[in-house]
Ligand SMILES: [Ca+2]
């Protein structure tokens with residue numbers, strides 16, 4: 214049977230763009246972008262996160278001081294109201310995407326029942 | 329705006345169940361289930377995989393012999409035509425679900441452009 218699943222995927226994507234969850238992230242990102250202090254904090258937070266992730270993937274050792282610096286940067290970023298709001302909004306949108314995955318994975322798991 | 333994204337998610341799930349990719353996994357699983365040799369091989373393969381995953385999550389050490397046994401079990405399972413076909417079919421279905429995620433993640437990534 215020739216089924217065009219892409220129509221359904223694209224419809225879902227268009228609907229996702231219209232959700233409150235999506236609008237919340239959009240507004241929160243704009244709000245961070247418009248605030249030089251919040252923007253700078255978020256950018257240093259993200260920079261050190263990416264550096265640590267890269268080291269971890271390469272199996273490189275992470276110095277205690279570097280980890281401490283990362284934790285302080287994360288605390289500082291999260292204590293900024295605009296960043297905190299953005300991270301919260303992100304979580305709401307992620308939950309929606311996780312829900313899509315849960316719904317799609319379920320019929321696949323059912324196939325393996327009793328094997 | 330009140331958007332019912334669940335209608336679209338459920339529609340996508342229903343369509344997923346009608347794809348060739350889904351039918352291929354279903355048929356391949358049935359074929360393994362119906363073959364005692366393939367079923368036993370797959371079950372030992374999965375058992376050792378789960379054991380290793382559990383140890384890894386707990387941070388427990390994995391003995392060299394255990395790893396060797398796991399690799400041999402994996403090779404043996406994959407050399408069974410029915411299991412190989414099932415793993416191939418799984419990959420096709422996973423690619424479809426990965427595609428859903430790529431399409432849904434794209435508008436989210438766009439929100440962060442230039443931040
Ligand atoms: Ca402030």
Ligand SMILES: [Ca+2]
Nearest residue numbers: 365366408409
């Ligand atoms: Ca055989």
